[in-house]
Amino acid sequence: MQQLREKIDSFTILLTHKNRAEEGKIALNEVRGQLKDYKPLSIDLDSLRAKIDRFHKIDAVFVKNSQNQDLYSKIRKNSRIIDMDLKSAVNNYKRLLKEVKICPICQNKLTDEHLKEIKL
Numbered sequence: 001m002q003q004l005r006e007k008i009d010s011f012t013i014l015l016t017h018k019n020r021a022e023e024g025k026i027a028l029n030e031v032r033g034q035l036k037d038y039k040p041l042s043i044d045l046d047s048l049r050a051k052i053d054r055f056h057k058i059d060a061v062f063v064k065n066s067q068n069q070d071l072y073s074k075i076r077k078n079s080r081i082i083d084m085d086l087k088s089a090v091n092n093y094k095r096l097l098k099e100v101k102i103c104p105i106c107q108n109k110l111t112d113e114h115l116k117e118i119k120l
């Protein structure tokens, strides 16, 4: 009795699988039928290419812009360093002139007035 029941169960399972397979076959045939009538939408390739080109151009500009920003910040940093170097060089020069006490322009004794005349 138990064996018979198991056989019936397995047969039922088999039948279910068979039914599913049949259903799948029908669905597949339906899809095939639809595909036969299906015509791909015409794609405007030129317009698509133009859009892709435009995207590439924007991308290139973006990359260039970020490179320029890097360069700009490097230049700014360098110019600050150069500026500081220049200021310290000017200060050193003025200190040296005060020590020598001779005006580099008129060769007279260097006073504060002479020092103001020296534009650095």
Ligand SMILES: [Zn+2]
Pocket (backbone or CB within 6 Å): 103, 104, 105, 106, 107, 108, 114
């Ligand atoms: Zn002078």
